Amino acid sequence: MSERPETLKRQPPFVMDAVTFGFGRKETAAQAPALKNVSLTIAAGEVLGILGPNGSGKSTLLKILMRILIPQRGKVELFGQPHAVFSQSEISRRVAFVPQETQQAFPFTINEMVLMGRYPHHNRTWGLGWESSQDCAVAMQAMNDLGVSHLGARLITNVSGGERQRAVIARALAQEPEVLLLDEPTAFLDLHHQLEIARIIRRLNRERGLTVVLVSHDLNLASQYCDRLLLLREGEIATMGSPAEVIAVESLERVYGCSVLVDRHPQSGMPRVTLPV
Amino acid sequence: MASVTSQSGESHAGGTSAVPAPAFLSRSAPDSFVGGSRPSQAVATLSPIKWLGVSGGLGTLALLTFVACLGFGTETISFPKVAALLAQGPFAEGAMQNAPHYIILWQVRVPRVLLAFMVGGSLAAVGASLQALLRNPLADPYVIGISSGAALGAAVAVLFGIGLSILGLSVLPVYAFLGALLALLIVYRIAVSYGSFSIHTLLLGGVVLNAIFSALILFLTTLADPYKASGMYAWLMGSLTGPDFPTVLVLAVYLLMGVAVLVSQTSSLNLLTLGEEAARSLGVEVERVKRVLFAAAALLTGSVVAFSGLIGFVGLIVPHAVRLVFGADHRLLLIASGMAGGIFLMLADTVARTLLSPTEIPVGVITALVGGPVFLYLLVRQRGRIVA
Secondary structure (H helix, E strand, O other), rough: OOOOOOOOOOOEEEEHHHHHHHHHHHHHHHHHHOOEEEEEEEEEOOOEEHHHOOOHHHHHHHHOOOOOOOOOOEEEEEEOOEEEHHHHHHHHHHHEEEEEOOOOOOOOOOHHHHHHHOOOOHHOOOOOOOOHHHHHHHHHHHHHHHHHHHHHEHHHHHHHHHHHHHHHHHHHHHHHEEEEEEOOOOOOHHHHHHHHHHHHHHHHHHOOEEEEEEEOOOHHHHHEEEEEEEEEEOOEEEEEEOOHHOHHHHHHHHHHHOOOEEOOOOOOOOEEOOOOO | OOOOOOOOHHHHHOOOOOOOOOOOHHOOOOOOOOOOOOOOOOOOOOOOHHHHHHHHHHHHHHHHHHHHHHOOOOOOOOHHHHHHHOOOOOOOHHHHOOOHHHHHHHHHHHHHHHHHHHHHHHHHHHHHHHHHOOOOOOOOOOOOOOOHHHHHHHHHHHHHOOEEEEEEEOHHHHHHHHHHHHHHHHHEEEEEOOOOOOHHHHHHHHHHHHHHHHHHHHHHHOOHHHHHHHHHHHHHHHOOOOOHHHHHHHHHHHHHHHHHHHOOOHHHHHOOOHHHHHHHOOOHHHHHHHHHHHHHHHHHHHHHHHOOOOOOOHHHHHHHHHHHHOOOOHHHHHHHHHHHHHHHHHHHHHHHHHHHOOOOHHHHHHHHHHHHHOOOOOHHHHHHOOOO
16 A cells, blocks of 8 residues: 555545345345455545455445445444435435446436436425536536546437446546445456556546545456455455455465466566466 | 456447547556546536426427317317407306307317326326336336226226215226326336346336236226226227316316426436436435335326326327437426427327217327337337347
8 A cells, every 4th residue: 555644544434344234035135145244444545446256245345335235234334424324415425336337228418427426416405406507517527537528418328338437437526525436347348448447546546535445357457456455255355455465376266266377567566367277 | 257358348349339539549648537538618407497498488389289279179160269269268158158169169178178288298297207217218107007007996996986086076096096006016126126127028017017907907897887888998998088177177286296296306317217226326315206206107197097098108209209309308308298298199189089070089099009100119229229
């Protein structure tokens, strides 16, 4: 982790204490929980990567942080207060969520999509949630940051996957959050766009102090761009620590159940994973 | 599994329109936000002025259509005459009171055309809301079985004659409301059961639900006496025949409440098109909004079906056409669909009244003959465009 003392003093955005969550009815949820007894503190200003095999509870963990899912047992604190005391809008003003895939069947323009990020800031006691000039300015800034402002009038249904993902991240920034949660932000993208999204995320972190939690299947990208990694296995924390600690042969083989080779990235020196022939 | 490119879905990338990366991207500094894209200063958004302009414009168009439709029927009344008779007001005295054209206009046509406007507008507004809620541009209260649910509710009330009026007001809409609500809950359950919404699952569910409700209605009808049964068949075909003023006024109260509630939820509806999880992450109180929308949609469908039977496809084709003109923002879409749906049904009913005059065609037949082919066209064109 790089030394950034000013961020270390900030209150941790999230503290999870012995969180257990299961899908479905009470009994089945208790028998086979998707997340078991997870305790975790997310520090302000860090980039935390959540890794693990399919079905290990990565997305579940992210959705619990966003309070999309509510755990059956354990505590989740947001900026030092229990999750339950916040309204949905209050959470959305501080935490933004980029879902795994954005499907849109309706012809919204990119402008309209990004402005949806202003929803938690609207006062809806009267009127239909008209956007103020402030809302438009924030959305414009977010679109400029993500390089989609020239696409504003295009329909979300008619742009490429990379452009759509950038528009969705712009929508998240329009929420003016302190924490950005991303569920597999580079899935479905080609190499060029994967790199582009990873760099954007790191700059948001380094320049704006945004805390980032991202779920990824891509061990190498996570190793390059995350300060800290969390490896999940069957809903439990298998390893947590720096990329060098987590991207290691024994921990990966134990979690993924297949043999791997780990060497060093030639430029960054970060651990790099390849599969043996 | 762990290689850098393993997650890029080939099929997905192939399905999107190929937009070549602009040349300036490659020239930008390697570690920048997406460099080079031309920064822009203005974001186009919906203003209250545009909203008022569009609803006012369509409202005026609806008023003109209303007056135009009053002239047509078995007895054609010229436009100047219609204007002169309208100017007399509904409570004219003396000789005018008994003039045939005055009676035709004020006692028959005004309530009927008004009913057509309200029914068409409500069906279109419900259609637009259901489409957002179910994330399916092909949702329509008739196609997915909400209307049949309401019809079943109303049929139960009529055939068993249970508590048909309280304080002189018909409670038929209440039974229709309960039927519509039941159908809506079932449909929603079907729609979400596959995690990601599938257009075809919802439509198949609707077909089967329609079949079940229709069977139940037919079963109930066979239990009823023949006189009641024939009235029932006429009503099921969808008809706007013979409303009186008090009926239209009562209906107007129900429908205005329902539409006002839907309009008040439109900014949340926009976010619900992203899916429940994304909507929640953007601050929508999803459960509360859903309850409100379910209640309002069931109220509107139930009231409409109780008074005018099954009129299909208005909720499908009208929002679709409006979306092509005004875009997807539900704040504008809903009110514009309401107006346009009213205009559409006033016209359809005028055709139904005049085409084979003096015989009337049920208006549901007209809307199905217009809307059905449009629906099939959209269904074919939809293939592959929406990730199901």
